[in-house]
Amino acid sequence: MKLMNEFTKGILKENPVFVSLLGMCPTLAVTTGAFNGIGMGLSTTFVLICSNLVICLLRKVIPAQVKLPCYIVIIATFVTLIQFLLHGFVPSLYTSLGAFLELITVNCIILGRAEMFACKNGPVASVLDGAGMGLGFTLALFLMGSVREILGSGTWLGITIPGMTGHTMSLFVMPAGGFFVLGILIAVVCKLSNRKPPKKLGCAGCPNAHACSAKCEETNA
């Protein structure tokens, strides 16, 4: 039951994009279409699951002083792997993701889960955590990509939507539209998960509080 919770928390309750606001760079940059969103999300999920597993298995071997370089080396290995796979089998996706595929290496979701979860938990929990977070990321990217593609280009997953021709608003495929859609979606997710803005900013209202070691000073919101 507890393991199931590790999986489901990433999808809505601790969604990396809509709740923790991690990985903003790929979220805003590659979601001009729904297919790009799925591709980026699944690539990240693959890297996240693999790196979580390896890091959690090596957690007693890696010395604390050099843990970040070690994490990066492990993550970069899997990113190289997925990069070659995409280049070989889905070259169109490889081209449209461009530099953002390589930038998965420094994606803060992956490094964050390694630092906050995988180095403290067992392999099964780590894999489930990685899968849940990755799925949450993929869902968020797919949702954003869908909204932006439908409103901005009049297509969905490349299929032209009847009635949308000549009624598209190109703002939504521009960077400004990305920020706009992200803000609206965060507001909707907040409403759906019934979260109220915290009265006081501090550890109490922070979704990452349980895994955070720093004690922040409380300030009035």
Add this chain to the structure above:
Amino acid sequence: MGLLTVSPSPHIRSSMTTQRIMMMVILALVPSIAAGTVFFGPRALILIVFCALVAMFTELVCCALMKKDNTISDGSAMLTGILLALNLPATLPLWQAAIGCIFAIAVVKQLFGGLGCNFANPAITARIFLLLSVGSDMTSWVKPFYYLDAPAWGIFEAAGSNALDGLTGATPLATGDAGLMELFIGNVGGSIGETSALAIIIGGLFLIITKVISPATPIAYLGSLSALMFIQVLVTGGEMTEVLYALLSGGVMLGAFFMATDYVTTPITAKGKIIFGIGCGVLTFVIREFASMPEGCSFSILLMNLLTPYIDKFTRTNPVGARKPEKEATE
């Protein structure tokens, strides 16, 4: 006993209410609305009324959804709708104008807390939103008096319709071939409210004389733009009429008198207003001359809107007799 009753300040009350100011500004826009209707036909008037109604309806729905007091009676939503319509080409399809009004009221104004809390001018932001979203319809200008040549019912058609073939043209700002007198009266292509400099100046002077707006911003804006144009003419060796041409064409006049003088999104102090106006003038000049777009008036005002809190902080005045606040100790 009445004399002894003590009430808390303010003790001096002015008859100037929000509602009254909004009505004065709408009154000042009447010459521009009339000029727009004469030059661009009944569709321009329909678009203005439609925008005002959609903006007011959006305000009503937003207030109901957010469980706030209904603020529709202060007239600010109506003014936003009219100002936005004056910034649109007369042939813009109505659904696009409606999206612009909803964006202006719901997103730019109400999501940030309603009148007085919005950080940017709703009409300007909505115009830029539409310009980036539906660029081709937003830049298809019909020629003035096109409705006399259009076939019956063609006068109500939106951009892209066959009835309007051959009746559209580029804005004189891009072509640079209109006469100065034509520009002054407004007998050129452009958006509904921006073409007639004469009508805008009449409205602007009315607002300045009735002290609704301060003359500082328009003077600083138009002054800095003309100064920069003057220098450019001196350097490139063109004709001096280019300076007048730059002032009279495009949306500068409408922007300087009605957009850059918005109470909420521009600085409070006179010094701040001058800085704001100069900033707008410089940015408009830079965008017009060095960027890929023909007009930069709305972008420059939006950019200066964002800088307004900092200008206000920089030009803060001290109350009479108060000691200057000591500088904060550097850490």
